[in-house]
Amino acid sequence: MASPTLDDIYDACGRLDEASGEKKADDYALFIDGAKSIDAKVKKLSAQMIVRYWKNFTEQRNLAFYSLVSILEDRDPETRKAVIRELSQLVKTGQLVDKFADVLSQMLQQTDDAQEMSMLTNTLAQFLKSYPKDVLSAVFVNIIKSEDESVRIRLLKFISGHLNDIPPGLMDTDLKSLVEDQFREIMKDVTAAEFDLIFELMRSMGAYQSAHGRAFLCKMVFEQIGMDRPFPAHDVQRFDQILYFVERAQKLFSPTCRSTDFAEFLISKGFPTLHEVTPCLKNRLLRAVAQVAPYAGTLDESTVIVVFEHFLALIPLLPSEQLDSEIDDDKDAEPQLKLSELEAVGLTMYALLKTNKNVFLSLQEQKEHYSNWPKRVLYLAGLLQQYITSATGELKALREASSTQRDREKMQFLVNALKMAENVYKICKDIVHSKPTFSLILTSSWKKSVVRTTDANPEYDLNETQGE
Numbered sequence: 001m002a003s004p005t006l007d008d009i010y011d012a013c014g015r016l017d018e019a020s021g022e023k024k025a026d027d028y029a030l031f032i033d034g035a036k037s038i039d040a041k042v043k044k045l046s047a048q049m050i051v052r053y054w055k056n057f058t059e060q061r062n063l064a065f066y067s068l069v070s071i072l073e074d075r076d077p078e079t080r081k082a083v084i085r086e087l088s089q090l091v092k093t094g095q096l097v098d099k100f101a102d103v104l105s106q107m108l109q110q111t112d113d114a115q116e117m118s119m120l121t122n123t124l125a126q127f128l129k130s131y132p133k134d135v136l137s138a139v140f141v142n143i144i145k146s147e148d149e150s151v152r153i154r155l156l157k158f159i160s161g162h163l164n165d166i167p168p169g170l171m172d173t174d175l176k177s178l179v180e181d182q183f184r185e186i187m188k189d190v191t192a193a194e195f196d197l198i199f200e201l202m203r204s205m206g207a208y209q210s211a212h213g214r215a216f217l218c219k220m221v222f223e224q225i226g227m228d229r230p231f232p233a234h235d236v237q238r239f240d241q242i243l244y245f246v247e248r249a250q251k252l253f254s255p256t257c258r259s260t261d262f263a264e265f266l267i268s269k270g271f272p273t274l275h276e277v278t279p280c281l282k283n284r285l286l287r288a289v290a291q292v293a294p295y296a297g298t299l300d301e302s303t304v305i306v307v308f309e310h311f312l313a314l315i316p317l318l319p320s321e322q323l324d325s326e327i328d329d330d331k332d333a334e335p336q337l338k339l340s341e342l343e344a345v346g347l348t349m350y351a352l353l354k355t356n357k358n359v360f361l362s363l364q365e366q367k368e369h370y371s372n373w374p375k376r377v378l379y380l381a382g383l384l385q386q387y388i389t390s391a392t393g394e395l396k397a398l399r400e401a402s403s404t405q406r407d408r409e410k411m412q413f414l415v416n417a418l419k420m421a422e423n424v425y426k427i428c429k430d431i432v433h434s435k436p437t438f439s440l441i442l443t444s445s446w447k448k449s450v451v452r453t454t455d456a457n458p459e460y461d462l463n464e465t466q467g468e
């Protein structure tokens with residue numbers, strides 16, 4: 001049988017219009033044959049007629065669908081676009097939605113044509129608004145089976161851009177469960193870019209802005225860490241990955257969404273490995289714990305003690321604890337203060353003692369067990385006070401110098417070091433007080449700082465508050 005011509009298609013269309021509801025399967029079959037034509041115009045017109053009379057020929061629906069798919073696979077982008085334009089008319093029928101969504105999402109993965117990509121996205125979004133479960137199921141299947149990150153990212157961006165367009169009445173419990181289950185499946189093997197898309201999308205959804213929703217997201221992030229595995233002291237890539245997930249989870253923590261699991265894991269498994277990791281990773285870990293600690297709530301006493309003992313270990317030996325030979329050798333040397341480590345551990349310790357006051361009371365009763373720790377903390381406070389006085393004078397001299405003689409890097413270093421020293425000094429003074437208040441609101445030094453170098457009102461500004 002010869003391939004239909006444009007005239008054949010128009011004649012069949014005329015007969016169907018005159019049939020007044022009478023089914024003429026042979027004429028509809030002509031459109032299906034026209035989809036196989038080598039003539040692009042015949043293909044486009046056939047697709048238009050297949051869609052136009054779609055609802056009248058249910059028994060030929062599958063044949064009609066695959067005819068449209070065959071045209072969607074055409075090498076000519078203009079031919080494909082002509083069919084995509086027609087598909088939006090099928091949204092109201094609610095038929096074969098899962099199959100159309102599968103085809104459209106596959107095409108969205110493959111095209112590099114900006115106009116075609118926009119048309120595919122808009123058509124798929126139309127189906128999504130009316131039949132979210134069928135469309136999301138199809139898109140998720142294509143994400144999971146793809147090994148190409150760029151493809152997965154493109155489909156995730158589609159979901160990210162249109163999930164919130166689903167009418168609230170259709171976003172029921174079953175659909176939420178589908179989204180959660182599929183995202184969890186994707187996260188079994190996920191890149192940082194993919195994780196960020198999923199995480200930020202779920203954070204933006206109303207269902208995950210409640211305390212319960214944030215708790216679910218926290219659990220989802222925590223599952224990525226793999227707490228059942230040893231802490232990766234010598235695996236830089238995995239170490240960095242753990243810190244990456246912790247830093248993302250910090251966006252969720254609040255007095256109603258606790259960071260307990262994160263704090264327990266990082267302290268109980270991370271602290272014992274600190275002597276094995278590089279200084280850079282050590283600082284990142286300690287600062288991550290300091291950010292997590294204010295929302296950790298009640299922890300096991302042994303976990304709090306780990307942090308407390310680490311803080312004490314950072315305090316230089318008292319003169320009475322040093323050997324005579326050490327005093328003779330270093331009588332003019334000032335004790336070395338690890339300010340960065342002291343600050344991060346100090347902030348963590350202060351936050352944990354604030355919410356675990358029973359542990360602090362126990363420590364007060366066991367002073368001798370910890371080498372009279374109040375005395376050691378007071379000694380540290382004295383060293384810090386000396387450093388603050390010295391560094392403040394040095395910074396003042398730099399600020400008063402002419403602009404050509406100012407060492408900006410040195411000034412920035414002193415600003416940060418002073419902030420560290422002041423934070424630790426305040427912590428020391430509070431915890432050795434007869435009645436500690438635990439009411440300090442401290443600003444961590446690692447947040448963005450601005451050094452003023454103008455003569456007027458010289459000072460340094462830091463932002464971001466560390467506390468509940």
